[in-house]
Amino acid sequence: MKIVIALVLLVLGSLAFHWWSPWWFTPLASNWGTIDTTIDITLYITGFVFVAVNLFLALAVFRYRHSANRRADYEPENASLEKWLTGITTVGIVAMLAPGLAVWADFVKVPEDADIVEVFGEQWQWSYRYPGADGQLGEVDARFMSVDNPLGMSPNDPAGADDILIRGEDLRLPLDRSVKVLLRSRDVLHNFAVPQFRVKMDMVPGTVSYVWFTPTRTGRFDVMCMELCGIAHYAMRGNVIVEEQEDFERWLAEQRTWAEIQGDARGDPVAGKAQYTVCAACHGGSGQGNQDMHAPQLAGMPAWYLQRQLEHYQQGVRGAHEADTFGQQMAPMAAILGSREAVRDVSAWLSSLPPTQPAGTVSGDPGRGKAHYNSCGACHGNRAQGNEALQAPGLAGLQDWYIRQQLENFRKGIRGGHSDDRYGQQMVLMARSLQNEQSINDLLSYLNTL
């Protein structure tokens, strides 16, 4: 008897959970309302079958439970009943499949006037490419991929020169314009998914896949990687901003083309040396840092990393959090540098300085720390030497007290909490896998051995 009650309660409970729980699809922001309709149709049909079959099951168990003075019927087959059931099931299946295939036909066929955008995935970040003035994306090939040419733009195709490359920033799309998103990957499988748009597709190295949609609502939405792509899969995130056509065009016009990016001058260390004087008060004359001032060593750090951090300080992406005491000191100092060129030059100067090996200040178990470092090493390198391709700075040779401070800031979201701090956001997620003081000490004492 208990089983009969349980079955009935489970059916009613499932319906109640479905209707009264707050968990359902996030509101739609694209043209794919038809997908939601197909889901509704399927939900009603399957819901009806679920209720009918299980209540009938409960009824059968209730009515025909064991009784010593009754025998079961002997009925091997009932051809007409079986035919009816087959027929009704087939009708139900067709009722679900037909709308599904009709919507799929829309999905397969991209509107002819759709804009083209390319989304490029790599472990564990997103880049984007717009075709530029000529409306054509330039040729790409894995052979040409390098630190300076992450997307593998072909030097032989003039169509690529005006392509607009967006890296480490958000994807932007105009409202109400159909867009065909071409999907590429540089290393492993990824998947471009925006839950509000409903559609998703894998990105496969060696081939180009696609997905299309029309954004119908302005706003900022999460881009998630939804195909397992390694240790930091869960930290491979981005944003797509849907905005009015004119805002989008204004933004696009400000972006730099491939030709412009290639023409970037390298930083000038000599000019940077002069700019550095103001920094030296805290960071020391040769960039060696000063623990009393909470100023880390900067000598020998990679120029691209210093440049990004200085720009983040200038833009309020780093050092703007109210709990970031030292960051707040740094932000106005970075502002003094002013121009893009000054930032580039001072970064070039610092990276040319020889670093000094700092003295360790923590005591921990390097063996356990090595185990913790396993996940870190995927980006920061097996010897913590850093990896520019992944925009991950070297950690070996940094002062342990500084790394501790930053890990704690990341864990609390004091650093990396800003929505434009793409790599900082990843570090927030990664740093949270270190749960306590001891783990951090172990990790730092391992880094001190490198």
Next chain:
Amino acid sequence: MQHTAIADQIEEDLHDPHSFVTRYIWSQDHKVIAIQYSITAVFVGLVALVLSGLMRLQLGFPDTFDFIDPSAYLQFVTMHGMIMVIYLLTALLLGGFGNYLIPLMVGARDMVFPYLNMLSFWTYLLSVIVLLASFFVPGGPTGAGWTLYPPQAILQGTPGYDWGIILMLASLAIFIVAFTMGGLNYVTTVLQARTHGLTLMRMPLTIWGIFTATVLGLLAFPALLVSAIMMMLDKVIGTSFFMPALVSLGESLDYTGGSPILFQHLFWFFGHPEVYIVALPAFGMVSDVIATHARKNIFGYRMMVWAIVAIGGLSFVVWAHHMYVSGMHPAFGFFFATTTLIIAVPTALKVYNWVLTLWRGNIHLTVPMLFAIGFIFTFTHGGLTGLFLGNVTIDLPLSDTYFVVAHFHMVMGVSPIMVLFAAIYHWFPLVSGKQLHVGLGKAHFWFTFLGTYAIYLPMHYLGFLGVPRRYFAMGGTDFIPESAQALNASITLAALIVGLSQLIFIYNVIRTLRKGEPAGHNPWGATSLEWQTPDVPPRHGNWGPELPVVHRWAYDFSVPGAERDFIPQNEPEGKGAEG
């Protein structure tokens, strides 16, 4: 050469075991091999159960457990999935139940190739040892997900990309060798060693399910074998079967021209039939449990047989429904969505027929019957959610979310496990001669049935929200409400309770083996041959001097006019029927 059915051949020496070693270790008796298979599978399954508990701890209570980092999490996920699907379910259903039941239910003395059968088990054990060894190699086991998709499975940036994946591929290859040796045996035994009178259409559905599943396995596993070998070559000697030109973590590798999607086609050409390799034996066994404990013939036997065969055949033309969003040409979606939804028709008929078997039955709510009823409920639920994912359009938002995880656990985890428990409680009296404790069995049922639903019903709704699977931590997003974490925590609590409640079962088994009540001969009043052996448990050779002769199908329950409410298959016409 003229063909002679095995039942007509002069009996050969049965290699009667003479020592402890030949009786229990290097045994060629299908019943001992079945138990060896079962114990190994359950042991490795418990390892996978613990892994799922660890994984749930991280998801339910993120930022709490220091020893679970992103690498370890992915390793738990991967090993849990692979162990459960291959090394537990496939091995236990076919190596365990298939081995035990086939010769007994078809009235044979043993498998046709007993020596090969023994080799099959020892090879399987080797594959398990190689698999478990990967926990102890540098870098640990692979964390590529149970689907092992290249390129990431063999590239830096994925846990266990070195020794872990090599051992995994080697273990799979060894497993497939073991399965092939066992599988050829099962198929040949069913086709060649049936006793007199046991026509194909008189076979119990258990045998139909196991037989068809084995045929599927023999056709599907080779696809996995070649893909494992090809990936091994890509990894070890640098071929490019699945590897295009790529740049891994900033470094250009020497691969060129391979196709990652080719691997997915091969994998799922195996992987989808694998679902039915697990499901069909479960369908068969649960049919027999329901008929026996409802004291009624299975409703629509012929339809049930043809449904098993149809599902088995169709299962080879639906594989790419796992790949709707893989980047293959989207036009494939039309074909695979259609075939996938067609397969729902025979599957639905099976569900109807189970329920219609109960209708006008005389239902004994024994522990096996409770698990069987639980199975009908969970399988209905899991089957219906499959109609969402199989319908290509709906797969777009739901693919790679927790909806998929919830769906396949309902249909391929919970449902077969409900049947496995039904089958264990049902056949335990035959295997051991003792009856498992009923009160403990019922407690085990309630925790398992209600607990698993508490895990997986809410999990579908995480999927509707869009929560991606295989994420170590969710962090902050704009589309997942804070309350989803409460859902995750409750799922974890339910999972831990279900996990711990399996101790009731283990205790019940140990207690029963030590001091359980003797079950007696055919305690459930079953009709099929395995219950009609002269000895309980059956001795080596199963049948005493004479093989049984079959006179009827396996479902003569409550025949009008008969004295008892069941007539065993080997009872001659005219003896029981007129009563």
